[in-house]
Amino acid sequence: MFYVNHIEIKKFIFEILKIKNVELNCAENVANGLVHASLRGVDSHGIRLLPHYLDALASGRINPCPNFIFERITQSTGSLDADNAFGHAAGMKAVMIAMDLARDSGIGAVTVKRSTHFGAASFFALEISKKDMIGMSFTHSDSLIVPTAGKGRFLGNNPICFTAPCEGEYPICLDMATSVITFNKVLQLREENSLAPNGVGVNQMGFETNDPNQIFNLLPVGGYKGYGLSLIVEILCALLTGMPFGPHITRMYDSPINEKRNIGHFFMAMRINAFIELKLFKKRMKQLADELRAESPVNPDIAVQVAGDPEKIIAEKRKKKGIPLRDIDVIFFKKLSVDNNIPLRLL
Amino acid sequence: MFYVNHIEIKKFIFEILKIKNVELNCAENVANGLVHASLRGVDSHGIRLLPHYLDALASGRINPCPNFIFERITQSTGSLDADNAFGHAAGMKAVMIAMDLARDSGIGAVTVKRSTHFGAASFFALEISKKDMIGMSFTHSDSLIVPTAGKGRFLGNNPICFTAPCEGEYPICLDMATSVITFNKVLQLREENSLAPNGVGVNQMGFETNDPNQIFNLLPVGGYKGYGLSLIVEILCALLTGMPFGPHITRMYDSPINEKRNIGHFFMAMRINAFIELKLFKKRMKQLADELRAESPVNPDIAVQVAGDPEKIIAEKRKKKGIPLRDIDVIFFKKLSVDNNIPLRLL
Numbered sequence: 001m002f003y004v005n006h007i008e009i010k011k012f013i014f015e016i017l018k019i020k021n022v023e024l025n026c027a028e029n030v031a032n033g034l035v036h037a038s039l040r041g042v043d044s045h046g047i048r049l050l051p052h053y054l055d056a057l058a059s060g061r062i063n064p065c066p067n068f069i070f071e072r073i074t075q076s077t078g079s080l081d082a083d084n085a086f087g088h089a090a091g092m093k094a095v096m097i098a099m100d101l102a103r104d105s106g107i108g109a110v111t112v113k114r115s116t117h118f119g120a121a122s123f124f125a126l127e128i129s130k131k132d133m134i135g136m137s138f139t140h141s142d143s144l145i146v147p148t149a150g151k152g153r154f155l156g157n158n159p160i161c162f163t164a165p166c167e168g169e170y171p172i173c174l175d176m177a178t179s180v181i182t183f184n185k186v187l188q189l190r191e192e193n194s195l196a197p198n199g200v201g202v203n204q205m206g207f208e209t210n211d212p213n214q215i216f217n218l219l220p221v222g223g224y225k226g227y228g229l230s231l232i233v234e235i236l237c238a239l240l241t242g243m244p245f246g247p248h249i250t251r252m253y254d255s256p257i258n259e260k261r262n263i264g265h266f267f268m269a270m271r272i273n274a275f276i277e278l279k280l281f282k283k284r285m286k287q288l289a290d291e292l293r294a295e296s297p298v299n300p301d302i303a304v305q306v307a308g309d310p311e312k313i314i315a316e317k318r319k320k321k322g323i324p325l326r327d328i329d330v331i332f333f334k335k336l337s338v339d340n341n342i343p344l345r346l347l
Numbered sequence: 348m349f350y351v352n353h354i355e356i357k358k359f360i361f362e363i364l365k366i367k368n369v370e371l372n373c374a375e376n377v378a379n380g381l382v383h384a385s386l387r388g389v390d391s392h393g394i395r396l397l398p399h400y401l402d403a404l405a406s407g408r409i410n411p412c413p414n415f416i417f418e419r420i421t422q423s424t425g426s427l428d429a430d431n432a433f434g435h436a437a438g439m440k441a442v443m444i445a446m447d448l449a450r451d452s453g454i455g456a457v458t459v460k461r462s463t464h465f466g467a468a469s470f471f472a473l474e475i476s477k478k479d480m481i482g483m484s485f486t487h488s489d490s491l492i493v494p495t496a497g498k499g500r501f502l503g504n505n506p507i508c509f510t511a512p513c514e515g516e517y518p519i520c521l522d523m524a525t526s527v528i529t530f531n532k533v534l535q536l537r538e539e540n541s542l543a544p545n546g547v548g549v550n551q552m553g554f555e556t557n558d559p560n561q562i563f564n565l566l567p568v569g570g571y572k573g574y575g576l577s578l579i580v581e582i583l584c585a586l587l588t589g590m591p592f593g594p595h596i597t598r599m600y601d602s603p604i605n606e607k608r609n610i611g612h613f614f615m616a617m618r619i620n621a622f623i624e625l626k627l628f629k630k631r632m633k634q635l636a637d638e639l640r641a642e643s644p645v646n647p648d649i650a651v652q653v654a655g656d657p658e659k660i661i662a663e664k665r666k667k668k669g670i671p672l673r674d675i676d677v678i679f680f681k682k683l684s685v686d687n688n689i690p691l692r693l694l
Contacts, residue, residue: 077453105452107424109622154642174578235635240622274424280589298552304497306578
């Protein structure tokens, strides 16, 4: 297994995007966002996406030098036209604006329209909580989950991310998709010839199956509850932005790569001290988290964790040991390095 | 089976509370809130709670004539001290303020502290969406669900409610608890001598069981995802308000009835036109809902529904036929009617 140092791969991705004429701030946010996800173990949204992004850039789906236009509509709200930018850059721009609005009026909420895939939702909400605010980030995505009682897919497994600052540690972070498992996990089960757990996916007729080769669409987490949560995210990201919803969204992989995606996002920043004293909040956040971690476990070897704990632990490990690369990633990055004459050290 | 007309039972509850010296606006909100839940089929949060509320009133847990004090902290936010009022009244007061803030700055978020049980979360968020805004309502509750990998209960099955206006129909409404099933359902299974489904509850040692008599605590919906969602609600309702969290909350039934509960709530109103044209939003909300309802069902007899559809259907039926009463409710209401000399017609 090969590894790559997180700082080196970030610089490498930035340099590659620069060569591809991506505007510097956009390039920086894409590099930061991809490495953020990989460091935290969210490999599905990490550096392995670079080949796809480069294709989308070359085909014209993603605009390398977008002209962001923000319209402030009220004291607390506004809408950012992303001009088909990288979602990472559009999202981070919206986050900065949302925090400015929150500094002014307590809360800032910014919709983003005409955007593209933004990677891991936590990249944005965590940036907000690092600034001592509650952060929220949402995006809709490819139609993939089956509505309760339905036969086929309709909404995406639209992620929900919520973060809060905590005394003495990195912010608390819930970042969850509204399906039970991701489709990447289904692909992995196919490769491994393993059976899928119960209740995760359905075949083309809408019936549950454990055979990953038969799983065509995903089930929402918790039945109608996950379906409802997915609908909420669709309302925030498609209806508040005017973007297409569910099955009308250009698919990330299956649609022609030159088609614009018109993805919508929704970000919110809430200043803690717009409600209560910041110091008290952070102290009690730490107390709540530590009381949960101190709960008696069912299995003495598996401690109770708080949202974001697994990612924090993996990030610490990967900062030291590097980010693991699959064989296919190694081949891709080596070729990219040679073709562009930018060195990359694999460990 | 006896039934009661929803308008008559609402008047009856209002008159009873008036006799008990409850301030008129509080009495009206409690009556409205209880009947709202019963009409929509959410019986666990409906009129069957009246005996408990009367006990909590008599014991001094609930203050019949609260002095609400609202502190506006920023343009978009503030905090309401509920003075131990009925949660229904405190919540509706906070909702009115949140909508005023939203009219001013686009978004209004109001925390409520020193409150009590507020009934069904949808009562509040729907009021916001009737005024063409996105509504959100949250409350924390008794410690009841087991954190993932934990042996005992910690957080409540804290509800999440999100509503949005829709052209030509009552607002879309997701109102969900963060446990798979409610504890009331467990009690019902015990009475019926039925087995509980898999994955809903654990015994005192933290192990899953299908025997409802052994179910001591509930599992979060979707494993760590439901646990994480419950934590979010706890952060909004306990940490942003300064109220106790999880196991430190006075229990609704098991704690001495004269103990104050110090419950926290969180409400948010977002004006649709703080983001996009209202008419367009509502039209597309209708389109999204109707496209979902037109999806092919797996079973031709079970249509795909949208969040809130089952409650809308039940409410229509119960408006005509009346709200069904269990035997125990009939006995209670008949006695209450006689004792207070207020007539109540059962159908």
